[in-house]
Amino acid sequence: ETGVTQTPRHLVMGMTNKKSLKCEQHLGHNAMYWYKQSAKKPLELMFVYSLEERVENNSVPSRFSPECPNSSHLFLHLHTLQPEDSALYLCASSQVAGGKNNEQFFGPGTRLTVL
């Protein structure tokens, strides 16, 4: 595997389910990100991790819970979601979180549908 991978690619869940999205980066980067892309809206940053420490949380509801066990893996744990949480969830990584040259590389995304 190369680049940034995400699993599953598609997920359908009920409002009472608990599920997790997984992201893995094979680029040796130290920063990882979760973004949400809803229909007709710009991408929204959800969380930023730098060296496994959460450094930004953009007012995301607590029903989304990120976890970064090491610099290569990032999870997004989901529970009691709402239908309006249906979106494409994108993971990205960069060499560092700060600095001028932190080009971000994205995974293919997980298409989430909440029934």
Place this chain on the structure above:
Amino acid sequence: KQEVTQIPAALSVPEGENLVLNCSFTDSAIYNLQWFRQDPGKGLTSLLLIQSSQREQTSGRLNASLDKSSGRSTLYIAASQPGDSATYLCAVRQGGSRQLTFGSGTQLTVLP
């Protein structure tokens, strides 16, 4: 608060045309600007990254320019091909921030 606008929202051109996509941002204190391509239902592919000190970057048939003082960037695509059909997104990173602020994208269709 930084705002990024992309015009037009959608564009359809015949194959072979040269075209320009526009991106504007409200706060010129940026570190860099990145252009991405997104195919339907897929993730983003980074096309070009321009640092705030640079005026342009080129990759193959793509050329991106940056005028930081006026808050504008353009993505020039030469000799467009049907395979260029996708949504093109621009994103800026604010000085002192880890966050990318995205525009809503331009959906490009190149007709054979």
